[in-house]
Amino acid sequence: MSSKSIHRRALLLGVLLSFQVLAVDAQQLKIEGKNQPLRSVLKQIEEKSGYSFLYDESQINVERRINIEVNGALPQVLNQLEQLTYLKLQVSGKNILISKASVGVLSGKVVDEDGKGIPLVTVHLKELNQYYFTDNNGSFRFQFPAHRLKSANLQFSMIGRQGASMTTVLSGTNNTVADITLPILSVGLEEIALTPRTNRRLESNSSLYINREVIEQSGALSVNDLLSLIPGQKIAAPSLQQVQQANLRSATLSTNSFSNRDPFALNNSFGVALIMDGIALSNNANMQTLNAGIYGMGNSYVNGKISGLSGSDAGTDNYTGDYTFGGTDLRQIATDNIESIEIAAGVPSVKFGDMTNGAIIINRIAGKTPLNFNVQLRDNATVYGMSKGVDTRKFGAFTIGGNFTRSFEDNRDKLKSYDRVGGNIMWSTFAGKEKAFTNTLSIDYGRNIDKVRRDEDDPTATVMRFKSYNFAIGSRANYRIDRGFLSNIGLNVRYSETYQNTYKEQDVNGTYIIYSDATETGVHQGQYASGIYQAITNIEGKPIDLTARLDLTGTFQTGDLLHQVNFGSFFNYSKNIGKGQIVDPSRPRNNTIAANADIRKERYYDVSRIRGQKQLGFYAEDLFTAKIAQRDLNVRIGTRLDKFEKYVTFSPRTNINYAITPALTVGVAYGWASKAPALAQLYPGPVFYEIPLFQHTAFNGGSVDEANSLYLMYIDKFTPDNSTLKPSLSEQFEFSATYEYKDFKWGLNLYQKRNYRDIVTVTDFEKVVLDKYNDNPDPNADVPYIIEGTKQYRLSRFVFMNADDKRTQGIEFMLSTPKWMAIATSFSVRAGLTRSNYRPLQNMATFTNNTDNPNRAESAIYPTQRRTTTVSNAAITSSTHIPKARLLINFTTELNLLNKTNTNASDGIPIGYYTQDGTYHAIDNFDRNNVDYAHTLRPIEEINNQNQPAVYTNFHLNVSKEISKRLSLAFHVYNVFNYRPQYKRSDNSMIIPNGKPTYGAQLRLKL
Structure with a gap:
C-alpha cells in the first residue's frame, strides 16, 4: 500500500474520531445523585458518556458523599463536579484523569524606607477575603486554588504608615510580588492623599474613602468633623459643644443640637x-x-x-x-x-x-x-x-x-x-x-x-x-x-x-x-x-x-x-x-x-x-x-x-x-x-x-x-x-x-x-x-x-x-x-x-x-x-x-x-x-x-x-x-x-x- 493511501486513511480515521468526540461532548447528560458516594456518581457518568475515570484511590476519596443535579454536555458536567469536589478533572482521549487540584502560592515582603521588613502589617487578599499578618521579616504567604484564581488584589495597611494596594496577575503555582514599601506618614512624601477618594472595590459604587493621611491633615476633633468632606455638606467650625449626629443625603427643615429637633433629621441620623x-x-x-x-x-x-x-x-x-x-x-x-x-x-x-x-x-x-x-x-x-x-x-x-x-x-x-x-x-x-x-x-x-x-x-x-x-x-x-x-x-x-x-x-x-x-x-x-x-x-x-x-x-x-x-x-x-x-x-x-x-x-x-x-x-x-x-x-x-x-x-x-x-x-x-x-x-x-x-x-x-x-x-x-x-x-x-x-x-x-x-x-x-x-x-x-x-x-x-x-x-x-x-x-x-x-x-x-x-x-x-x-x-x-x-x-x-x-x-x-x-x-x-x-x-x-x-x-x-x-x-x-x-x-x-x-x-x- 502506498504511503499516500496510508496517509489518506489515517486522516479519514482521525476526522471520524474527532466527530465522535465532538458528538460525545455535545451529548446531553443528565446526572442526578442525592447524598451519593462519589464512586456511584462517577459510574453513572461513565455509563452515560462512554468515558472512563482513572484515579489513585489512595489519593482520591471516592466514598465521600455529594449532591449533584446537572443536565448538560460532558464539559459542563465535569465543571460542576469540580466545583463540588475540588478535584482536577482532565480529559485524555476516552479517559478522564482525576487528581487533586493544584494549590498556588502568592508571597511577598513588606518593607520600610530602608528596605527592612515590617512585621504585623495587615495584608488583605480581596478575592478570597483572607487576611494575613506579616511575620518578623515582613513576609506574607497566601495559598489559593491555582486553577481558579487568575489575578489578585492585595491591600496593605498599618497604623502610622502610608497604605498601599496592588493588583497582580497569577501564573502557575508559585507567584512572588516585588517588595511593597510602606513609608511612615509624612508630608515630605512625594505622593500623599489630599482628599477623600472613591474606589470601585469599596462597599458601594459611591463610597467615599478617607485614609489616615487625610484624617491627620483635617485637624478633626471628632469623627463628625470629617463628614464635612462629603460632597454637599456644609463645613462647620470644629467644636464639641453640641450633640453631633450623622445626617447623610437629606435636606430637611434645619435642626440643631437643641431640645426642639426635627423628626425627619432624627430619623435620618x-x-x-x-x-x-x-x-x-x-x-x-x-x-x-x-x-x-x-x-x-x-x-x-x-x-x-x-x-x-x-x-x-x-x-x-x-x-x-x-x-x-x-x-x-x-x-x-x-x-x-x-x-x-x-x-x-x-x-x-x-x-x-x-x-x-x-x-x-x-x-x-x-x-x-x-x-x-x-x-x-x-x-x-x-x-x-x-x-x-x-x-x-x-x-x-x-x-x-x-x-x-x-x-x-x-x-x-x-x-x-x-x-x-x-x-x-x-x-x-x-x-x-x-x-x-x-x-x-x-x-x-x-x-x-x-x-x-x-x-x-x-x-x-x-x-x-x-x-x-x-x-x-x-x-x-x-x-x-x-x-x-x-x-x-x-x-x-x-x-x-x-x-x-x-x-x-x-x-x-x-x-x-x-x-x-x-x-x-x-x-x-x-x-x-x-x-x-x-x-x-x-x-x-x-x-x-x-x-x-x-x-x-x-x-x-x-x-x-x-x-x-x-x-x-x-x-x-x-x-x-x-x-x-x-x-x-x-x-x-x-x-x-x-x-x-x-x-x-x-x-x-x-x-x-x-x-x-x-x-x-x-x-x-x-x-x-x-x-x-x-x-x-x-x-x-x-x-x-x-x-x-x-x-x-x-x-x-x-x-x-x-x-x-x-x-x-x-x-x-x-x-x-x-x-x-x-x-x-x-x-x-x-x-x-x-x-x-x-x-x-x-x-x-x-x-x-x-x-x-x-x-x-x-x-x-x-x-x-x-x-x-x-x-x-x-x-x-x-x-x-x-x-x-x-x-x-x-x-x-x-x-x-x-x-x-x-x-x-x-x-x-x-x-x-x-x-x-x-x-x-x-x-x-x-x-x-x-x-x-x-x-x-x-x-x-x-x-x-x-x-x-x-x-x-x-x-x-x-x-x-x-x-x-x-x-x-x-x-x-x-x-x-x-x-x-x-x-x-x-x-x-x-x-x-x-x-x-x-x-x-x-x-x-x-x-x-x-x-x-x-x-x-x-x-x-x-x-x-x-x-x-x-x-x-x-x-x-x-x-x-x-x-x-x-x-x-x-x-x-x-x-x-x-x-x-x-x-x-x-x-x-x-x-x-x-x-x-x-x-x-x-x-x-x-x-x-x-x-x-x-x-x-x-x-x-x-x-x-x-x-x-x-x-x-x-x-x-x-x-x-x-x-x-x-x-x-x-x-x-x-x-x-x-x-x-x-x-x-x-x-x-x-x-
Whole structure:
C-alpha cells in the first residue's frame, strides 16, 4: 500500500474520531445523585458518556458523599463536579484523569524606607477575603486554588504608615510580588492623599474613602468633623459643644443640637449605621428622655440655658446634651487611632443591616508604632493624645492609646463645658499553620461629661449634667482556609455597657404646690407642700449591647467566572438596666397650681423592667467580575433577611459597575434597607393626667392650713401599646460615574431615595366625662363640695406611629486635578445638591387659652401638604504640597449655594380646630374676624423663614509643616477672613450663616 493511501486513511480515521468526540461532548447528560458516594456518581457518568475515570484511590476519596443535579454536555458536567469536589478533572482521549487540584502560592515582603521588613502589617487578599499578618521579616504567604484564581488584589495597611494596594496577575503555582514599601506618614512624601477618594472595590459604587493621611491633615476633633468632606455638606467650625449626629443625603427643615429637633433629621441620623471594627455601635437602648407621650419625640429632652452673656452664640435656653431617637453622638469618637473611614451613603453591602440611610465604616488597626504624642490647642478646646504600638514577636502586637479633651462654649464665662476622656487597648495576634488564624482584641473605655454650671449672677439659672461612661470589649477573628469551597471564616463579637445620667436642678420659689403620687385611675386627694424647693430632674440609663456577626467567604467557578460568595448571620441583644426617670412628685419641675397646670404629669419610670430587644439577620451576596468587550463588569448582588419581634424584612441590594474605557467607569446600584425601632419608641412609659375637680384652700397666718384644705383630682393613666411599630424602610437607586486619566479624576453620583415608615409622634385625643364639683352652699356640711352634673374634658397625648414618607433626590460631584508643578499646587472640587420632598402625617399647633371663652381654639389643624427643601453646598480647595520643604497648605473656599423650602400661603390657614372639651370644629371658609379661631392664622412669613436669599461664601486654611521626622506642626483656621454676612428672615430674625473664626494649632511628636 502506498504511503499516500496510508496517509489518506489515517486522516479519514482521525476526522471520524474527532466527530465522535465532538458528538460525545455535545451529548446531553443528565446526572442526578442525592447524598451519593462519589464512586456511584462517577459510574453513572461513565455509563452515560462512554468515558472512563482513572484515579489513585489512595489519593482520591471516592466514598465521600455529594449532591449533584446537572443536565448538560460532558464539559459542563465535569465543571460542576469540580466545583463540588475540588478535584482536577482532565480529559485524555476516552479517559478522564482525576487528581487533586493544584494549590498556588502568592508571597511577598513588606518593607520600610530602608528596605527592612515590617512585621504585623495587615495584608488583605480581596478575592478570597483572607487576611494575613506579616511575620518578623515582613513576609506574607497566601495559598489559593491555582486553577481558579487568575489575578489578585492585595491591600496593605498599618497604623502610622502610608497604605498601599496592588493588583497582580497569577501564573502557575508559585507567584512572588516585588517588595511593597510602606513609608511612615509624612508630608515630605512625594505622593500623599489630599482628599477623600472613591474606589470601585469599596462597599458601594459611591463610597467615599478617607485614609489616615487625610484624617491627620483635617485637624478633626471628632469623627463628625470629617463628614464635612462629603460632597454637599456644609463645613462647620470644629467644636464639641453640641450633640453631633450623622445626617447623610437629606435636606430637611434645619435642626440643631437643641431640645426642639426635627423628626425627619432624627430619623435620618437614626438610620445611619456606625460600624467600628466590623460591629455596629447601637443607640437602640438609649432612653435618656422625658416621657415622649407628654412632650413628643422632638421635644422630650431635658434642656436649659447655657450662657447669660449678651451677644453670645450660646445665648439659648433650650440646650440638651442627650441624643435619644437619633444616631450615636459622634463627639464620643476621637480620631487618634482610626486608620480609615469609609462613608457608604449609597447602597452598601448586604452584610450591614439595621440601617436605612447608609453606613459609616471605621477601621482601627493594631501594630508596631513609635510613641506618638499629640497636642491640639483651639480657642475653645484643648486636646491631648498619646499612643504606642509594641511588637512582642511571640505574643503579637499591642497598641495602647489615650486622649483627653476639654472644651468650653464661651471662654469668657466657662459655664458650658464638654470633657472627653478615652482609652483603648488593641491586641493583634495570630496562630496556626501559615498564620491561618488572626485575631484583634480591643478594649475601650470612655467618659464624656457635658456640663452646664450655675450662673451665680442669675437667680433663675439651672445646673445640668449629661454624663456618659462607656466600656466595650470586642474581638475580630478570621480563619483562613486554603482548600475547599470556604476561603475565610470571620467572627466579630462586641459587648458594651454604658452608664448614662441626665441631671438638672433648678430653684422653685412659689407659695405652695399641690401634688399626687397616685398611679391608679380614679379620684384622688391632692397633697399640699411648700412652694419653695429645689426641683431635680434625674434620668439614669444603663444600656447594654451584645452583637455578634459571623461572616463566611467561599469561592466557586462557573465557566470562566470566579465567584466570591459572602454569607453569614447577625445577632443583636439590647437592653437598658438603668433606673430610668427618677421623679419625686412632691418636687415637680412644672407649675402645679390648678389655675395654670399642665394636666399631663410625670411619675417614676423604671426602664430596667423593660424586656430586651433581639434582632436576628442573615445575608448572602455574590461578587464576580465578567469580561464584556474585553472590559471589566464588576457585580455585587445579594440580599439579607432581618427579623425583629414578629416582623421580617427582606433587603435585596446590588452594585454593578462597568469600565467603558480604561479611564471611564459607570455604575448603577439599587437596594432596600430596614431599621428596627428603638426601646424609647417601643416603651416610652405611661402618661398620667391630673384633672383638677375641686379645690378649697384654707390659710392660717399666711400659710396653708392643710387640715382644712381639700384638693380633688381625677387621675387617668394611659399606657401606650407600641407593639405594632414596624421597622422603618428605605429604597434607593443610584447612578455613578468615575473618570481617571493621568491623575485627573472626577466622580459623579445621581441618586433617588425613598424612606418609608419612619417613626414619629402624632397628637391623639381622648374625651372623658367626669362629675362636676361645685362649692357646697352649706358651710356646716361634712364635705365642702356638691356634685352637680358632668363636664367633658379633652386628654391629649403623643403616640408613636410609622408615619413619615420622604423622597430625596440628589447630585454629588468630586473633581481633583494633577499637581501643577510650576506652583506645586493641585485643585479639588466637591459639590452636592439635595432635594427632599416630604409630608408629615399631622400638622398641628397648640395655643394657650387665657380667656373665659370655652369655644376658643386650643389646637389648630393645618393642611399636611408636601414640602420640598433644597440644599446645595460646594467647596473648592487648593493644595500646595512642597515635599522638599515638608510643607502642605490647604486653602478652601466654601460656597453655600442654596437653602430653600417651597411652601404655600394656604399652609398657615387652619382647616379645623379643637376646643378645651375635645370637640372638633371644621373650618370650611376661614374668617379672620372669628374670635374663636382668628388667632390660629400663621402668616406666610412664619412658614418660609428658612429660605436663604443669596449665595454666601466662607474661607478656611490648613497648614502642615514637618520640622523633622519626629516633629510636625499644623495650623487650622475656620473662617480665616472673619467674613460674616447677615440676612434678615421673613420673621425679622437676623441670620449669620458663617460662624465666628476659630483657630487651632496642633503639635505631633513621634519618639
